[in-house]
Amino acid sequence: PRWLPPPETLHLWKEFETPEPAEIKAIQKSxxxxxxxxxARTAFNMDNFxxxxxxxxxxxxxxxxxxxxxxxxxTREDPKRVYYLxxxxxxxxxxxxxxxxxxxxxxxxxxxxxxxFRLEDLIGEEVDAALGNGGLGRLAAxxxxxxxxxxxxxxxxxxxxxxxxxxxxxxxxxxxxxxDYWLNFGNPWEIERLDVSYEVRFRGYVNKVTxxxxxxxxxxxxxxxxxxxxxxxxxxxxxxxxTINIRLWSAKPAREFDFAMFNDGNYEKAVEEQKSAENITSxxxxxxxxxxxxxxxxxxxxxxxxxxxxxAIRRFKKTNRPWSDFPYQVSIQLNDTHPTLGIPELQRILIxxxxxxxxxxxxIVTKTFSFTNHTVLPEALERWAVPLIQxxxxxxxxxxxxxxxxxxxxxxxxxxxxxxxxRRMSIIEEGHPQNVRMAFLAIVGSHTVNGVAxxxxxxxxxxxxxxxxxxxxxxxxxxxxxxxxxRRWLHQCNPALSDFIxxxxxxxxxxxxxxxLKKLKEFADDAAVxxxxxxxxxxxxxxxxxxxxxxxxxxxxxxxxxxxQVKRIHEYKRQFMNILGVIHRYLRxxxxxxxxxxxxxxxxxxxxxxxxxxxxxxxxxxxxxxSVGEVVNNDPEIGDILKVVFxxxxxxxxxxxxxxxxxxxxxxxxxxxxxxxxxxxxxxxNGGIILGTVDGANIEIGEEIGEDNIFFFGVKADEVEDIxxxxxxxxxEMDPDLRNVLDAIERGTFGDPKIFEPLVATLTVGGDxxxxxxxxxxxxxxxxxxxxxxxxxxxxxxxxxxxxxGMSKFSSDRSINExxxxxxxxxxxxxxxxxx
Ligand code: OX2
Numbered sequence: 033p034r035w036l037p038p039p040e041t042l043h044l045w046k047e048f049e050t051p052e053p054a055e056i057k058a059i060q061k062s063x064x065x066x067x068x069x070x071x072a073r074t075a076f077n078m079d080n081f082x083x084x085x086x087x088x089x090x091x092x093x094x095x096x097x098x099x100x101x102x103x104x105x106x107t108r109e110d111p112k113r114v115y116y117l118x119x120x121x122x123x124x125x126x127x128x129x130x131x132x133x134x135x136x137x138x139x140x141x142x143x144x145x146x147x148x149f150r151l152e153d154l155i156g157e158e159v160d161a162a163l164g165n166g167g168l169g170r171l172a173a174x175x176x177x178x179x180x181x182x183x184x185x186x187x188x189x190x191x192x193x194x195x196x197x198x199x200x201x202x203x204x205x206x207x208x209x210x211x212d213y214w215l216n217f218g219n220p221w222e223i224e225r226l227d228v229s230y231e232v233r234f235r236g237y238v239n240k241v242t243x244x245x246x247x248x249x250x251x252x253x254x255x256x257x258x259x260x261x262x263x264x265x266x267x268x269x270x271x272x273x274x275t276i277n278i279r280l281w282s283a284k285p286a287r288e289f290d291f292a293m294f295n296d297g298n299y300e301k302a303v304e305e306q307k308s309a310e311n312i313t314s315x316x317x318x319x320x321x322x323x324x325x326x327x328x329x330x331x332x333x334x335x336x337x338x339x340x341x342x343x344a345i346r347r348f349k350k351t352n353r354p355w356s357d358f359p360y361q362v363s364i365q366l367n368d369t370h371p372t373l374g375i376p377e378l379q380r381i382l383i384x385x386x387x388x389x390x391x392x393x394x395x396i397v398t399k400t401f402s403f404t405n406h407t408v409l410p411e412a413l414e415r416w417a418v419p420l421i422q423x424x425x426x427x428x429x430x431x432x433x434x435x436x437x438x439x440x441x442x443x444x445x446x447x448x449x450x451x452x453x454x455r456r457m458s459i460i461e462e463g464h465p466q467n468v469r470m471a472f473l474a475i476v477g478s479h480t481v482n483g484v485a486x487x488x489x490x491x492x493x494x495x496x497x498x499x500x501x502x503x504x505x506x507x508x509x510x511x512x513x514x515x516x517x518x519r520r521w522l523h524q525c526n527p528a529l530s531d532f533i534x535x536x537x538x539x540x541x542x543x544x545x546x547x548x549l550k551k552l553k554e555f556a557d558d559a560a561v562x563x564x565x566x567x568x569x570x571x572x573x574x575x576x577x578x579x580x581x582x583x584x585x586x587x588x589x590x591x592x593x594x595x596x597q598v599k600r601i602h603e604y605k606r607q608f609m610n611i612l613g614v615i616h617r618y619l620r621x622x623x624x625x626x627x628x629x630x631x632x633x634x635x636x637x638x639x640x641x642x643x644x645x646x647x648x649x650x651x652x653x654x655x656x657x658x659s660v661g662e663v664v665n666n667d668p669e670i671g672d673i674l675k676v677v678f679x680x681x682x683x684x685x686x687x688x689x690x691x692x693x694x695x696x697x698x699x700x701x702x703x704x705x706x707x708x709x710x711x712x713x714x715x716x717x718n719g720g721i722i723l724g725t726v727d728g729a730n731i732e733i734g735e736e737i738g739e740d741n742i743f744f745f746g747v748k749a750d751e752v753e754d755i756x757x758x759x760x761x762x763x764x765e766m767d768p769d770l771r772n773v774l775d776a777i778e779r780g781t782f783g784d785p786k787i788f789e790p791l792v793a794t795l796t797v798g799g800d801x802x803x804x805x806x807x808x809x810x811x812x813x814x815x816x817x818x819x820x821x822x823x824x825x826x827x828x829x830x831x832x833x834x835x836x837x838g839m840s841k842f843s844s845d846r847s848i849n850e851x852x853x854x855x856x857x858x859x860x861x862x863x864x865x866x867x868x
Pocket of ligand 1: 166167168171320321322368406407412484514706707708709710728
């Protein structure tokens, strides 16, 4: 029976459930209470970390108040909810963003100031929550911010990895990896929910049961069980009550301890079992855009969807609605194919546990799920070996086979006798072993499939899933161009520019309504605004220069052009082409007289990004960048005219320093390979100019800000296949400038050339799959154009203003509203300040 409070005590609860007033004295009291009582510190035993903890816990109380009211309000209203399922959430730090969302940053600053602490110092004490690899995980974090801010009743679901993405150190120019044990000092931003837990089964066997009336059912039994425990991360909307939840699952052993085993003297085995359960959520797989078929990863995926669906179903069942209501109460978004096992899992629950017919169950499933594809790279498309799934999830494998059978029957009906089409469209790929094509399963089990930028959504339709487009007659496939949250990626990371924009627009309403930025266009030619605008840019460059100096001891000039490429290191993103371009520039500079050199635009080229630990070629690119930097930065003839810096351990917090400081940022993927990109949006929002290919969201950014304000180069996506084909069948004509650059490497200009042989070979004997040679001349030309443009200070300032002014479309608020209206069919549910 449920516990109910004695009515005469209700007022006591009320007092604690009502958010505290944001007053200096109240803030100081809650800060000191946490510092002394929660963390057992005193006035004479304090440091910045202690005050970070006290501040975070004080803020956490405010978050929880809002979060509780939100949850109670949603329970009362019971709106349709969206569940955003993602194996990655790259949240970064929370303190600053929470202070801003709750509108209490200034008052906290004052309160702390009076106590002798500087808020800026505390903010730097927080470790990043880095439960993601790159764009995909950060997108999920931006979407949570927008869902909360726009008052949507939404939940994020993910895994609470004990180790986030590894820490990158550069040793002798090479990437080395260190574990990111981010929970070591506690995590103020989560609430452990030992009361919310579910069992998850693996392996075992499937029992076929024939009922008296002859119907057949299946029961999945035996095997081993682990428990999923919930950890809740509140996400406050900006300037609203709505505070949504990311529920992260952590694996625990099902039984506290196997005492039978223990008593048999098998202590070690009993402990081992304990460990193997916890292993499931131990570590984030550090691959971006690349699939590795490890069994532990498959376990993570099932563990995650199994716990999540039990949680969603428990919430649905509270209101005693019929199952047919489920898709009208629940929408589930799959962030890539990683959570696709949710499709057979829901089907299994509905038929095996809830007793629905296959058809009724499948109708519910396909009305509930929708799927976002984030890549066209073949090595990133998930395929799991049938025997692996059969062993780990025997009942799911049966269900996947049945889903496939019924699906192919429909294909056969629509295209009779087309054997090759059936082979192409089968969810099961023939081979030794057979494989499950997870994207096909996700498409068949979803009502809507979207790509993440216009070009990418077209490539999905025309190049990677054309048979499915034909089969579903164009329905099902759509585009939702990615977006970024303007809260973190302008208001928080660039406070000077944010204040200036607010001043010029006369209001800060742009923070929640990015359409307002369009009004900045009026100021593009205003000399005073231009001056102030570029002064802010310079401040941000000084901040980055200081950071670079503190980390690498390299002195860079804030008066040079800051040319930045920061993202995961990947061949398709072509950091290799960038550094080859740098070498080309260096060789050219070396041929100039000192007088000629003095007329050049000084340039700082910044790289940052992690390589997957097992990605040999990507790691060599890092080494080459550092070797080139070593030579160039120490060449007295070159001085400030060219500097090359690799900043180690790129993460969200570093991005917040780097992005506002760019003059140019590079987004130079081979056309058709970068689905969208999202850092391109962040740079331009901060008044940086893109030098990039006609790829991903670069194209739409160009449309919005105007082609005069972006440096495009390179072949178009529809030319790539033909060029690759030719490259395979004839000797590649190496661009002569590129040949020179490779000669310099091979001469040993940047150290032992043997080291770089495998890298150089990708361009020569390797067939240059990413078309670096083909694009090299136009890349160099675009770089020269950017030098010329930078000399015109007024013209550049105008471009920069027009960049920011044109970015309205790329707010994640716009993306989320599109998903909500067109795909999830959910409406905002405004949470009142207090409940009565
Ligand atoms: C990334 C894509 O590579 C990137 O282009 C996109 O902007 C981002 O997802 C968010 O949509 N893993 N990471 C991605 O795709 C996959 C798969």
